[in-house]
Amino acid sequence: MTDEITWRVFHTRHHLPRPQTPDPLIDTLWDLDEWLDANDVLDGQPFLINPLGRYDSELNEYFATVLNASPPDTQKAVASDLKLWLSFLWASRGQRDWRDARPEDRAAYKQWRTVDPRGPHVDLVTWDREVATVNQFYKWAVRRTYATQNPILQRDSRSRDPLRRNSGGTTPAEASHIGPRRDIVWLTPGMYRSWRDVGLRGYTPLGLPDPSFRGRFGTRNATYSNMMIRTGLRLCEQTSFSLFELPALVPGRLNTRTWLPWRIAKYGSARYVYLPSSSLKELWDYVEEDRAEAVETARESGTYERMRNPLIIADRNKPFVEIDGQRVTVDQLDHSERRRLLIDTRDGLEPAALWLNEDGMPSGRSCWQEVFKAANRRCANHRLDLRCHPHACRHSFAVITLEQLWRGHIQDMGAINPDQRMTHQMIFGDPLNWVRIRLGHRSITTTLDYLHALQELEMETRMALIPDDWKPADVDPDDLNDPTAPDLERAFA
Known part of the structure; x- marks a missing residue:
């Protein structure tokens, strides 16, 4: 057509x-x-x-x-x-x-x-x-x-x-009925680190600096993907994060939670997001270095003064703007409104958006999709058979987190009696439901897809441990040469 x-x-x-x-x-x-x-x-x-x-x-x-x-x-x-x-x-x-x-x-x-x-x-x-x-x-x-x-x-x-x-x-009725289950593409922690270091940070597969790497924002891009795989946020949700959702570092705290407002959460799935201390430190390093440099460059060129219809926060300690005579707080602003949101500071205007492009303006989803595509191309150029996309980071968070939670859950359950198990379940809840809440799924059936990935992982692990010379214990070796016997050697090849 x-x-x-x-x-x-x-x-x-x-x-x-x-x-x-x-x-x-x-x-x-x-x-x-x-x-x-x-x-x-x-x-x-x-x-x-x-x-x-x-x-x-x-x-x-x-x-x-x-x-x-x-x-x-x-x-x-x-x-x-x-x-x-x-x-x-x-x-x-x-x-x-x-x-x-x-x-x-x-x-x-x-x-x-x-x-x-x-x-x-x-x-x-x-x-x-x-x-x-x-x-x-x-x-x-x-x-x-x-x-x-x-x-x-x-x-x-x-x-x-x-x-x-x-x-x-x-x-x-005309749906296929035979289409495969939704494929859960995810990376183990080791696979992710290899992809990130080669694709985003500009290293070779051997861990050495790649002299052909021309990326100028490797640290920013790696920080973005690290946050995604450690929180399970969707691309649209993380891209619209603002400085007002970035919590302060607290010494000794391993995980710090922040609230994802419903206006930028897909399907309105407002929820707490847990940021590990290592990821949170990376984020603040980015804010104080790469992001600050981009803001300064934009101020010098007058970028923010030329913005059309900006929404300006006069006092960052009171994060609200006036829209049609109404006071609107930051958590009530949607994706497009946040892209127009500026903070009036003593050094000049700056965007409220956490993630900025090289021009000092809020980055869009297409920008990050291209970052991941470029990283995949670099991995392919180095013959590294790894690919990642933003949703794969989300999948990886879900599978790894669910596996860890179930491991601890089963271990705890095995050491206590039935009455104690009931109390444990009431206090700590169901690992699958906890992951559902973190991902912002409306139905537990969507989260169940990740159990399928764990089942596949377990089977792959068990099959990988089968020795090359393994044969069924109850089979006579002479039967393997009998043309009338089942083709067991082919079945177990």
Whole structure:
């Protein structure tokens, strides 16, 4: 499908340049900012335009109502999946309107997406996600009477969660059912250190400085990834961290907790985040050195004075700003508002954001995604077979933490009687639930995926310990040469 016959995704934005027109009527009508504010449309909200350049108000109502409080990444992903489906209807199904889509359209779409030689050959995990996205959209559209039917066939839910399984709900029948479990990509501590030192810090696999390394922010980048793997924060959550969420170092305290506000926590999962003393010291070293240097450079060039519509904290001991005459504290600001947040200090303005780029401005998520990609390229150049991405740091935190907690939990339980076990459970809780809270998962079923990773780890460890000359103890060696006997040697090769 070419760009001429596809739907397109755009994102709303305030403060666009006004068109130069001599027509006073058009000039009067052109006040996009007022319209966005009147309709409570925030910056970055996606909307879809059809191949004829038309705006479908019923379709885009989905983003303005159902998804308006969803994380930006979720909104972008939904818009992208819907765009693919709508473009297929337009280009391959006779410009069919989404309201008239039928199950046979979805069957044809699945064939094109997964097996058609001319299609993209997406894997079943991707297909299942796309089905879920379009299914939720049509459930909403049918309730709103915008569509007469959901083109996705349904079946009774067989969720692993008993509450969902017994709720009488349905799930898409055309999901693969054979797609692999969500792959938990994670690194052991040793693997992570090797990746970090080679990819981010500019060392060789032997631990020597790499003379070809040209990175100027190795310490900052390593500090960022260290914080991520030690806390399990998501990319969007950590990137929006501010100086006001950074706790002070307390001598003798091994872990210091800080509060992650609901406005920057995905799905509003506000929670305590525990920072190990080593990571916290690294963070303060970054603030006092690399970050301070970036701020000073930006001040000298007048960067902060040129910011458009900044939110300024007059007194850092009283972290609030005035928005439309209302006093708003820092913990009530969302991701985009925090990027505009400045602190007025005796040395001049500085961003409240913890993570800054080389220009002294708050760094974005795409910046950190590129940092990880560049690190992976450097590892590949050194023939180091290690890759990492931000979510792999989160997975690593979950698997390693859960393994350590379960080890201690089982050891404690084995040494006490049943009554004491009940008391122990009431006081210290369930390790799986503790990890769920730290990760900000809404359902324990999501956290259960990490138990699967532990089971895989245990099996890999057991298999690695099998000696090369091992044979089943109850098998006669002569049977291995018997052509009528089971092919045990191949089975255990």
